[in-house]
Amino acid sequence: MMARSVPTSTDRAVRTDVRRNREWLLAAARAVFAEKGANASLYDVAKRAGLGTGTVYRHFPTREALLEGVLLDHFEALRVSAVDLADASAAPAPDEALTEWLRQFIVHLTEYRGLAAEVMSVLHDGASSLSLSCLEMRAAGAALLCRAQQSGTMRADLDMSTLLKLANAIALTAEQTSGHAAGQNASHAADDLLGYLLDGLRRR
Amino acid sequence: MMARSVPTSTDRAVRTDVRRNREWLLAAARAVFAEKGANASLYDVAKRAGLGTGTVYRHFPTREALLEGVLLDHFEALRVSAVDLADASAAPAPDEALTEWLRQFIVHLTEYRGLAAEVMSVLHDGASSLSLSCLEMRAAGAALLCRAQQSGTMRADLDMSTLLKLANAIALTAEQTSGHAAGQNASHAADDLLGYLLDGLRRR
DNA sequence: CTACGATTCTGAAGATCTTTCCGTTTCGGG
């Protein structure tokens, strides 16, 4: 193993203030997005973090990058949840597990106003870093879909990509439907719509 | 009947240049939206029309108003189509008629890039003028839904509002999915998603 | 045909937001 004591230009100890500022920025972004929606100005994020706008761009070169930073935790939570729900020992039936996971997916996407639309416009690019950062979540979710298909309750001619698109569409609709009051209303509307959709995706 | 020869302050002959400029603006908006998407700058619209930006705002106080002007023709076409499809004499079965109409609805909403998103964010305000301007189209479409429900193929607990929101979300999703190549790809993707959705909205 | 009043048009300016840039500050190893 190469010695860590000979740092090169690409391998340098990360300054403590850099890491700290990155955390501050993510926390500020979460707070501002929750308050003003996912389209809040980056100036507001910088101000809330007590930093300059230039620092935002140093850490997150684009708005998309900042969004990705905020969403990574959500994707990881969804991945973990998918793994838990797929655990054969304590898990619910395959069909219920998939339903519950999609419900959670939609809850995460309606967390901030405008988030579903942002994710939508970026999730299906393939090349986008956001797309890559959720690959593991998609894989874990795909396992749930596969299980449901093998158990015979879900259509066989349904791929994970389409399923996520439909869930995304429902999140988008639920967000619009519930007006400006986020929370229970959106969740309830989303549950109804998801119920309709899943009925259509089940085997006859 | 009141004489037209005694114009009051509120009833005055519309200047020819005003009407002409309004048409120029709508034509320019259609061209620019088709070329650069529905989020094109209003400055571009003004420039294309050979008018100043202030003139855009005189005719259409908000971006939403301009969008409405552009969409009126689309809504009317959809209303006519709904009436045709509901015509008992030559119409297809209720279920197929509704499906076909929703397909057309989605085609119209994917005409310009970004249009579905704009409509989505504005259509469900109730108070918005865009929402009002499509009331007749909604009514005509609702007749199709009602027919499908009475014929027993569609669920009874489904309202027009929810159905349109879902169709809107699918248009949006399809648009994002198919990348930047509008046309057949988007239509095809949308057809798939709509098919899945409608399966869920049908009666068992 | 011309003059007049009301309406409309223009384009510069203010406001907001995104993004870049460089002088200044800060960190942490030596």
Place this chain on the structure above:
DNA sequence: CCCGAAACGGAAAGATCTTCAGAATCGTAG
């Protein structure tokens, strides 16, 4: 404690939306 590299701050440029006051234009009346 010193120094160089890296990071920070915030002004400024660019883009877009929107407003406004003065200039231009139209339609009518004389």
